[in-house]
Amino acid sequence: MTTAGTLETVSENCSHGGVQGVYRHASASTGTQMTFSVFVPPHADGAKLPVLWFLSGLTCTQANVTEKGEFRAACAEHGVIFVAPDTSPRGEDVPDDEAYDFGQGAGFYVDATQAPWAQHFQMRSYIERELPALLAEHFPADMQRQAISGHSMGGHGALTIGLRNPDRFRSISAFSPIVSPLNCPWGDKALGGYLGDNRSDWREYDACALIEDGARHANLLVDQGTADNFLEEQLRTELLVDACKSAGMPAEIRMQPGYDHSYYFISTFMAEHVGWHARHLQG
């Protein structure tokens, strides 16, 4: 048996009849310690449960959604494991940028190719390969039943990782996602920095471009607040609506009146997202 790695328990708390944990491990992908949280709902001995991944946004660690996401009651009701990774490698040896939207806390779920970022910023490999192996080894996770969600930069992560891996993820949802890094200032800065100037290299990290290039998924749900101050310049939900329409891909993209970009918005619709994923994860 291959060993995916050892895990250090940072904290474990009983919650909703299950266990909310925070764990740390040495990541081969990023070459750093990485922290993530896992909620395991109550379950019968020996049972394997489906998994919902949640990728967070700019400035976040695993803690933001864990503390403010209000997912646990729904995950306990539906018997779904909830996994929240960090958004980037961190540490004194890891390069950073003064700004909040590039560098530590802003990994954009890519495998960087450009110096000095490439050495540690390998978040695509971390989320797509390394962390799933660790999860399968240490938790009662049924890796045949996975779904993915996320917020903002993490919504971009959920859409792109989900669209690239339709056989692994039965459903994809996102809250206020960056739908096209090719067409917004956050994307220009981050993907330019991590991947270089050749914009064709960015397409596998752009949900709209992936759909234009042929990626499809049958189960896609997006919620976007109309009072989100990042909507017009950075998130640009309309580009995803257009891409899905042009491709003939059904998607439920909902504009939610009055909601902003915060966890007050996310937590309002979180239980609905968990329930929607749980339906796709049955059987």
Ligand SMILES: N[C@@H](CCC(=O)N[C@@H](CS)C(=O)NCC(=O)O)C(=O)O
């Ligand atoms: N207000 C933030 C902008 C970034 C932001 O809104 N981040 C979102 C994700 S894109 C978030 O969830 N922030 C942390 C939180 O609300 O807990 C800042 O200027 O640092």
